[in-house]
Amino acid sequence: MPAEALTAENFDSTITGNDIVVIDFWAPWCGPCRGFAPVFEEVADENPDARFVKVNTDEEQALAGHFGIRSIPTLMIFREQVIVFQQPGALPKGALADILRQVRELDMAEVKRGARPYGEQA
Numbered sequence: 001m002p003a004e005a006l007t008a009e010n011f012d013s014t015i016t017g018n019d020i021v022v023i024d025f026w027a028p029w030c031g032p033c034r035g036f037a038p039v040f041e042e043v044a045d046e047n048p049d050a051r052f053v054k055v056n057t058d059e060e061q062a063l064a065g066h067f068g069i070r071s072i073p074t075l076m077i078f079r080e081q082v083i084v085f086q087q088p089g090a091l092p093k094g095a096l097a098d099i100l101r102q103v104r105e106l107d108m109a110e111v112k113r114g115a116r117p118y119g120e121q122a
Helices: 008-016 031-046 061-066 093-105 108-113
Strands: 020-026 051-056 074-079 082-088
Touching: 008 061, 020 031, 020 093, 031 051, 031 093, 074 093, 082 093, 082 108
Parallel strands: 020 051
Antiparallel strands: 020 074, 074 082
16 A cells, blocks of 8 residues: 655544554655655555555645654654654665564553653643
8 A cells, every 4th residue: 555645634633543653754856765765665565554654845844844854754653642763864675674563562651651642732
């Protein structure tokens, strides 16, 4: 299943409606983004239990700004509405698959003791 576009309009429902959300912040003019896209799509196809989405930073500047995206591509992963991974740069397939494995293995009770779920006020 190809990664869908993530926008400000569908952001909340995507994050709250899925256990694991993998976000690729990208732009159409970005060479490394275009190079990473097939890897992202391939790993998405191999992991149907996770939701893979893409944020076009040119079209969704407010969303990119909210998360302080300064370099693209940037990969961000939410698990149970908590950001558990964020890193700029394109990754090889094996590295992305390994990060996703580690995200699945996280003790979310432990993670949540020190984190605020998305949408919760300080």
